[in-house]
Amino acid sequence: MLALWFEESEISIRDVPVPDLEPGEALVRVRSAGVCSTDIEITRGYMKFNGILGHEFVGEVCAPENHPLIGRRVVGEINCGCGHCPACKDGLERHCPNRSVLGILGRQGAFAEFLSLPSKNLYVVPDHIDDEVAVFTEPIAACFEVLEQCPELSGGHVLVMGDGRLGLLQAQVLKAAGASVTILGRHSRKLAILEGVGITTVTESSNLLAPSNEGWPAVVEATGSKDGFEMALSLLAPRGSLILKSTVAEPSMVHLAPLVINEISVIGSRCGPFPPALKALSESMFRIAPMIDARFSLSEGVQALERAQKKGTLKVIISP
Numbered sequence: 001m002l003a004l005w006f007e008e009s010e011i012s013i014r015d016v017p018v019p020d021l022e023p024g025e026a027l028v029r030v031r032s033a034g035v036c037s038t039d040i041e042i043t044r045g046y047m048k049f050n051g052i053l054g055h056e057f058v059g060e061v062c063a064p065e066n067h068p069l070i071g072r073r074v075v076g077e078i079n080c081g082c083g084h085c086p087a088c089k090d091g092l093e094r095h096c097p098n099r100s101v102l103g104i105l106g107r108q109g110a111f112a113e114f115l116s117l118p119s120k121n122l123y124v125v126p127d128h129i130d131d132e133v134a135v136f137t138e139p140i141a142a143c144f145e146v147l148e149q150c151p152e153l154s155g156g157h158v159l160v161m162g163d164g165r166l167g168l169l170q171a172q173v174l175k176a177a178g179a180s181v182t183i184l185g186r187h188s189r190k191l192a193i194l195e196g197v198g199i200t201t202v203t204e205s206s207n208l209l210a211p212s213n214e215g216w217p218a219v220v221e222a223t224g225s226k227d228g229f230e231m232a233l234s235l236l237a238p239r240g241s242l243i244l245k246s247t248v249a250e251p252s253m254v255h256l257a258p259l260v261i262n263e264i265s266v267i268g269s270r271c272g273p274f275p276p277a278l279k280a281l282s283e284s285m286f287r288i289a290p291m292i293d294a295r296f297s298l299s300e301g302v303q304a305l306e307r308a309q310k311k312g313t314l315k316v317i318i319s320p
Contacts, residue, residue: 002320003112004301006043007050011302016052019108019116026119027063028074033110034135035308035316037164037224038247039103043305046249047104053305054110054318055103058125058134062114073125075137076117077274078102094271111301113320123274126282132317133288137277139166140286143173145272146220146243153218153241154178157211161232162222163190163201165291165315166245170222171199172286184208187312193290205235212237220245226252238262243269291315 005014021027034056042049055078061069080100081093088096102117103109125134143166147154154177160170163185171183175198182200185191191201202208210216215237221228222245229252232242242264259266280286291314296304298320308316 001113002298003052003108004054004298004305004318005051006053009043011043011305013299013301016108016112018114021063021116024118024120025116026061026067026069026122028057028059028076028115028117028122029062030057030059030110030113030115030320031073032131032135032317032319033057034139035304035318036139037166039305040309041247041249042104044249046247049104051103052108052110052112052115053103054112055101056135056138057110057115058131058137059110059115061122067119069119069122069124073127073131073134074122075125075134075274075278076102076123077121077141077271078104078117078138079271080107080118080121111298111318113298123278125278129278129281131319132292133281135317136169136286136288136291136315137274137281138271140169140173140280141272141274141277142166142245142270143170143272144276144280146170146245146269147173147177148272149267149269150218150241150243156180156217158182159184159208159210159216159219159235160222161219161228161235162224162246163187164222164224166224167220167222168193168291168314169286170220170245172197173280174220175199176280176285180211182208189312190314193287197287205231208235210235210237214238216240218243222246224248226250229254233258233264236262236264239264241265241267243267245269292317295319 079094081088081096082098100106160183221232
């Protein structure tokens with residue numbers, strides 16, 4: 001099969017074997033996949049992964065022949081736990097010490113003609129959801145995780161930092177949950193996607209009007225920058241909550257004293273629940289189509305990753 005392969009800083013198109021299936025797994029023919037900031041960070045050294053990139057996808061189950069979802073369109077949770085450790089038994093496979101993660105850790109990814117995942121990771125996509133919209137299920141699920149971790153945000157004031165793919169989705173998820181949302185970005189074109197949905201957009205931190213003179217009670221950091229943490233910290237009110245969504249390969253030096261002095265809660269937030277994400281997409285709750293900037297075939301995968309790294313680019317779609 002054709003695949004976009006990353007190894008030791010080199011990205012290329014290769015012909016590789018179709019994945020072998022372990023017991024309980026399904027083979028999925030990829031229909032479309034989205035380029036994520038995490039994919040880009042992996043090419044910069046994050047997770048030290050070599051192999052097929054990609055974890056945001058929609059596909060069609062094609063094997064084994066007796067699979068109950070054969071021929072159905074599916075999306076899939078990307079963390080594959082061992083099923084036996086305490087984390088897995090508590091339903092936290094994303095923290096299984098023996099896990100593999102699609103296109104990120106120990107498992108070949110979605111920038112290929114086929115991928116394999118445990119059947120229990122798969123969710124059927126409603127017929128009326130287009131492939132390119134279904135690709136957003138995984139990042140939207142990650143945005144819903146913030147509400148799982150901090151349910152109090154649904155009734156409060158929240159600042160979202162970053163107008164990239166994740167920031168725009170996060171702002172919409174929080175707004176739909178009832179939060180009063182302001183998003184801080186750098187690109188008027190991106191922020192314009194949120195016009196008319198009740199989300200305040202600003203391009204300069206000096207223009208931010210926090211709910212109190214002391215700062216924001218909650219900040220979601222989704223800048224994708226190593227400097228985002230420190231900036232977010234400067235915008236928080238005492239005893240505020242800082243939710244970190246960025247995964248960045250480059251290390252950063254952070255002055256931790258303000259965390260102690262202002263009694264700040266720091267919450268890391270990663271993958272999230274698929275059912276509410278699919279429900280939201282099924283009900284067309286979010287503006288998705290304007291976030292797609294470019295489409296490439298799998299044979300053009302190298303160019304797709306190059307385009308995704310250009311400043312100002314939102315979602316890039318790869319379709320085998």
